[in-house]
Amino acid sequence: MTNSDFHRSATSLVSRVVGNGATARWIRAHFDYSETDWCLLWPFGRNENGYGLFGDRPKVKVHRIMCEYRNGPPPEKQPEAAHSCGNGHLGCVNPMHLSWKSRSENLKEMYQQGRKPMRYKLTPVQVDEIRALKNRARPDEIAKQFGVTQSTIREIHAGRIWKHDRKDHRIFTEDEIRLIRATHWREKNAEKFSKEFGVSISTIHRIRAGDSYGWVTP
Template sequence: MSLLDELVGDCASRTWILAHLDYPHKDWCLFWPFALNQGGYANVGGKGLLVSRIMCEHRNGPAPADKPDAAHECGNGHEGCVNPWHLVWKSRGDNLRDIPKHGRRPKRYKVTPQQVDEIRALKGRMRPRDIAEIYGITDNNVHQILKGKIWKQERSDLRIFTEEEVRLIRTTSWQEKSAKQFAKELGASEYQVYRVRQGLSYKWIDCPSLPYEKQKSKAQLAAEALALTRQMLGSQE
């Protein structure tokens, strides 16, 4: 049984597919006019069958065992292209290696515990698709993290900052308040404070950080205090 045979009934999507199986234009993308999945690919039916697989099978025959992916030579599969002339069967590895060639960033599928906390802090404040783009993972990864299906711990020992706290950390100089003081005051680690200050975390908060400044050592601070004291005493003479 072919993939097309899995679609039953006289639905509009099946009718459209039948009308475009022998699409004549090789140079132009053929975009799916119906709903796309979260990754931007055309799917149909209750099981989420990819239309590109139907088109690729019609054009190239059934998928070989070692080449299960319907790969888009145009690089526009994530935009909904289903042109059968643009599709070939490839191995998963070859398909993934094509991503940079099409000017797209490959998904990483891995996040750190700190990033997991940040993703959960974004729940209800940003679309999962936008979160996925920020962290280089899939929409499905984001949904699984938010639902606790992966990284199942209820919370880590990392502090979740509010927008006001992030803005305060980024706009306060180390001379005014050190990372250690921030950490103690906010119940966080110094490492977390450094990441927030340098814009390595909470990137979605539009608040520019102060230029990088290395915290002064106790000896440096003592020397500055001594110099200031001498200057004050000299002005009194």
């Protein structure tokens, strides 16, 4: 199947670019954009990570549409549309900057470009800290601190993901954090605190080192 045949198929993202709406017209007008030295920035709506979005239910990332138009369907082992410019988070959708790559290839390129990929996996301790920050900091600030999306923060705060199903789940108060940090280890070590609060010893160590609940001041 040629690229043009695939673009007309039901599974093609390109086939969804129909109608006379401003976003569809813009995409069609830039399918054959050939400038390689400059990024082509999406001028419409983006997600919280800066990537352009098109359509509805579900929305599609524009850079994937552009990548498909130029390179055909994604290979089975290379499903990610990678940016050679490193500016996907700024809304670049230049088809000349896009190619299909594996997850490991994409991550390697991001590191080479000096970008740290978003961290999607959280530890239970981090989730507890995110819950403790509810109504204390804005979702976008919390998301940036933990390297996740704002939607992830909202889902955690709403109790839709990472539900309270762990035995060692605990949200510390600011006074408890100050007590743990102010108490000398010879007076009360991490093991004693862990038993008192029902958490792991490593959780206490992280709190004392400031790696967790870093926003709590003395």
